Amino acid sequence: MSLRVTGAVAERVLAQLRRDPRTLVLVLGVPCLLETLLKELFAGRSDVFQHVGAPLLGLFPFVTMFLVTSITMLRERTTGTLERLMTLPLGKLDLLAGYGIAFALLAAVQAALVSAVAFGLLGLDVAGPRPVVAALAVGNAVLGSALGLFFSAFAQTEFQAVQFMPAVVFPQILLCGLFVARESMATWLRWLSDALPLTYAYDALAHTATDTFDARFAVDVAVIGGAALVSLALGAATLRRRTD
Amino acid sequence: MNAVEIRRLDVVRGGTPALRSLDCAVPAGTVTGLLGPSGSGKTTLLRSIVGVQRVARGEVTVLGAPAGSSPLRHRVGYMTQAASVYGDLTVRENLRFFARVVRAPAGATQAAVAAVSLEAEAGRVVSRLSGGQRARVSLAVALLGDPDLLVLDEPTVGLDPVLRRELWRLFHELAAGGKTLLVSSHVMDEADRCDGLLLLRDGALLAEGSPAELRSRTGARDLDEAFLRLVERAAA
Numbered sequence: 001m002s003l004r005v006t007g008a009v010a011e012r013v014l015a016q017l018r019r020d021p022r023t024l025v026l027v028l029g030v031p032c033l034l035e036t037l038l039k040e041l042f043a044g045r046s047d048v049f050q051h052v053g054a055p056l057l058g059l060f061p062f063v064t065m066f067l068v069t070s071i072t073m074l075r076e077r078t079t080g081t082l083e084r085l086m087t088l089p090l091g092k093l094d095l096l097a098g099y100g101i102a103f104a105l106l107a108a109v110q111a112a113l114v115s116a117v118a119f120g121l122l123g124l125d126v127a128g129p130r131p132v133v134a135a136l137a138v139g140n141a142v143l144g145s146a147l148g149l150f151f152s153a154f155a156q157t158e159f160q161a162v163q164f165m166p167a168v169v170f171p172q173i174l175l176c177g178l179f180v181a182r183e184s185m186a187t188w189l190r191w192l193s194d195a196l197p198l199t200y201a202y203d204a205l206a207h208t209a210t211d212t213f214d215a216r217f218a219v220d221v222a223v224i225g226g227a228a229l230v231s232l233a234l235g236a237a238t239l240r241r242r243t244d
Numbered sequence: 245m246n247a248v249e250i251r252r253l254d255v256v257r258g259g260t261p262a263l264r265s266l267d268c269a270v271p272a273g274t275v276t277g278l279l280g281p282s283g284s285g286k287t288t289l290l291r292s293i294v295g296v297q298r299v300a301r302g303e304v305t306v307l308g309a310p311a312g313s314s315p316l317r318h319r320v321g322y323m324t325q326a327a328s329v330y331g332d333l334t335v336r337e338n339l340r341f342f343a344r345v346v347r348a349p350a351g352a353t354q355a356a357v358a359a360v361s362l363e364a365e366a367g368r369v370v371s372r373l374s375g376g377q378r379a380r381v382s383l384a385v386a387l388l389g390d391p392d393l394l395v396l397d398e399p400t401v402g403l404d405p406v407l408r409r410e411l412w413r414l415f416h417e418l419a420a421g422g423k424t425l426l427v428s429s430h431v432m433d434e435a436d437r438c439d440g441l442l443l444l445r446d447g448a449l450l451a452e453g454s455p456a457e458l459r460s461r462t463g464a465r466d467l468d469e470a471f472l473r474l475v476e477r478a479a480a
Contacts, residue, residue: 004344004347005344005345007344008341008344011341012330012333012337012341015333015337016330016332019333019369020332079326080324080326080327080328081328081329083291083324083328084322084385085345086296087294087312087317087320087322088342088345089314089317089318089345089346089347090317090345241295241296241312242296242297242298243296243297243298244258244297244298
């Protein structure tokens with residue numbers, strides 16, 4: 001690992017994002033819009049908004065960063081820049097860590113903004129500390145980035161990469177416990193739910209909403225971190241210096 | 245002294261042989277042209293030399309070390325056929341990024357921009373440039389870090405004659421300074437600008453030697469004709 005190269009990659013990815021104001025507006029604006037929509041949708045039932053508002057706030061960055069990262073990495077593969085980088089003194093981990101840092105920073109801005117809107121304007125409330133919600137959002141973004149890096153290896157075109165979003169992200173959202181409590185799921189679905197990292201991300205957010213920081217919360221955080229590391233390692237394994 | 249030595253190299257791509265038991269060498273301090281029609285295996289050979297091609301068999305030695313080994317990553321500059329630079333960054337931003345990766349000294353980016361005559365475009369976003377300009381950005385990146393071996397895949401495609409001549413002058417200047425250049429092209433009129441040539445056809449080496457040698461060996465007036473005669477001879 002080299003700090004110089006990692007820093008260079010992170011700075012470059014951020015410079016590319018700055019050049020793309022439309023994407024930035026979408027990444028930063030859409031979660032705020034959706035959160036507002038949610039609030040209005042349940043205008044007559046504020047308990048529902050209070051129940052799902054915080055978990056959704058924490059899950060948005062996961063979805064966005066999954067997409068942004070998988071497309072960016074795919075571009076790196078298809079335009080030949082990855083091949084060039086592989087001939088240079090650059091470690092695979094430098095590249096992945098650089099991406100991770102850049103997208104975590106973007107996620108931090110996204111989380112801060114949507115938190116400000118939800119807590120400040122929409123009257124969302126959580127029993128636990130609000131910064132924990134934002135911190136979990138950033139952690140989920142890193143997890144989303146790591147998964148995006150890994151799955152981008154299986155896409156040859158941007159069309160395919162976009163399809164990985166519903167394929168990889170939607171089942172996790174459906175099964176994480178947000179729509180149907182996990183206790184009332186069929187056994188096999190609950191097992192599936194147990195195996196998916198987003199389940200733990202949702203659970204951690206739900207614990208923050210109710211201010212119940214028990215052992216289960218610690219497990220959740222450990223699983224999010226562990227899953228991100230495993231995905232990064234798998235992602236690194238898909239970066240081959242030599243290809244056909 | 246050879247900068248690159250290749251022994252019995254076999255490469256298989258997509259189930260078909262791309263390079264077949266190839267033996268060749270690139271002498272140090274020269275501009276060597278890799279010529280051959282499209283699909284002859286030029287890019288595969290260049291990729292093998294920079295160490296990004298999976299090879300089936302054989303040995304590729306670059307500057308005394310196995311191709312692709314980590315000490316070489318500071319010493320080999322590679323320009324891919326498609327301009328492998330970031331389209332959403334400016335010329336300068338691209339160069340600054342790659343300069344940091346290869347630990348090029350301060351001032352290297354400016355020198356590289358000047359070497360490919362892109363000073364006026366340095367502040368422009370690469371995706372807005374013409375194809376030829378993009379290729380030159382890519383070439384400038386390969387020059388960063390002062391590599392001992394430059395592997396350039398069709399660096400002059402789409403350039404006007406004046407620029408082409410300037411780039412070939414640059415290649416010879418670099419070679420005079422002790423660098424080795426391996427330059428691929430599918431245009432025969434560029435072959436005459438090289439010190440040595442490797443002629444590739446169907447994944448095998450058809451001939452190697454200086455342009456003058458190849459002409460006298462075949463009795464041909466120009467290299468296009470020399471290439472044809474070599475093909476006919478090989479078929480006979």
